Amino acid sequence: MGGDHSRSDSEGEATGLGLGRMLGFELGLGVLALLLAWAFGVSFAGQFGGGWAGTLLFGMLGTVPMLALLVGLECSNAAWVEALRGFVRRHLIPLFQGVGPSGVFLLALSAGVCEELLFRGVIQTGLAGPFGPWPALLLASLLFGLAHAMTRAYFVLTTVMGLYLGLLQIWTGSLLVPMLVHFLYDWVALAWLLRGRRVAP
Template structure:
């Protein structure tokens, strides 16, 4: 591994590690999040439709309007350039897929589902969303945006009962956002 590929390799190992962590925690707490993955044309179509508002918000929010958003954009773009500057085309897809699978298994399939077994669905969604935001808290604005995204994904999981929906939405949104930020100047 050379200095050029080290950040990307680290990201892949981290995201892959989240899959292992989520599965280990699920086993430890007697949860079976994979049992709530239903692959069907309907769930994939729903996932695509549920990604549209996120992608629209990404491109619709104008730069230069809010300082905090401009700072967040610079932070995200700098991080993504570090990871993907010299990466092969499939690297973005692989990181996006691993992030969608690992983070949704952990935060929706383990945390939200586990909390929902002894608390209200609303409390489970809120706590999982705040934990999701905290896991992404490189800055206060990033925490807020990630927590809101976690809330959206948590609601999708609750409404559909299908963990595949937030997994696909998360992975697809990450893939779109990475390409958007790397191409936007």
């Protein structure tokens, strides 16, 4: 009994430590975004427009294609998808094991806000001035993919996701839309992952 309690306590501490590190990493990206914006004179003025009703509508509709990709990959038996699925099972699931619903929500929210603030709000917006919107979109998406390049397949998929999120920012003129889409996608994907199912990135 005592051994079970101590094992349970140590597992809880490990889970809390892992969750804290992941949240700290995402928040660190947010701080980096603010520092880069200050250093290079990137303004957030006008990046959060569009109104809440429009943001919610575009955000929910914009999540559908990414969730469709998730389901498509989940149903695929292609060799590269199976390899990616094995990588997720071996290396990613252990990182999130034991994280509860509130932890999943916080991780998805912090990733959606902080990663979009950095890659779309600062990098893509900042590069659009000297290079134009389309080269900026491509460069920011490649950097987004490189930041997630745990495997070549994961790099390609996250680069495509970065292109899509960047296009949403261009089309809607609001950083809030890709933030919401990123958050909703991560929330669903993480919840699915932690239910023990096979899952895409």
